[in-house]
Amino acid sequence: MAEKTLFQKIANGEIPSEMVYEDDQCFAFRDINPQAPTHILICPRKPIPSLDDITEDDGELVGHLSLVATRIAAEEGLTNGYRTVYNCGEHGQQSVPHLHLHLIGGRQLNWPPG
Ligand code: 5GP
16 A cells, blocks of 8 residues: 555644645645745645646546635635645645645735745
8 A cells, every 4th residue: 555645644633733624525734834824735635646647537626626725715814815836846846745735825925936
């Protein structure tokens, strides 16, 4: 059996986290190193390594992650806007190989990113 990813260990409670949302397809928790007042990671339960690894079969799941992001953003009171980001691969500076959507908000964000 494949070794569990860091985020699977967070999902099953092996690694503590502040979970903010869970359903049968995904879970969301606060980032340990927040880049803004709200910084939440939304992850599929299916351990897809990165955005590069999604297939047509994952289309509904990936759409669901974005819908969950909008719901959490509303709950977090991000009425002035927010950012959602998938880092992908080396140039995207992805550090955890389990697909996750960053939800970042609660302050004025800058563009372009570094
Ligand atoms: P990436 O760089 O892969 O796009 O994002 C990974 C994110 O996971 C980073 O923002 C990092 O702070 C967060 N992270 C890494 N390890 C942990 C952990 O053990 N707990 C939590 N809550 N977040 C983590």
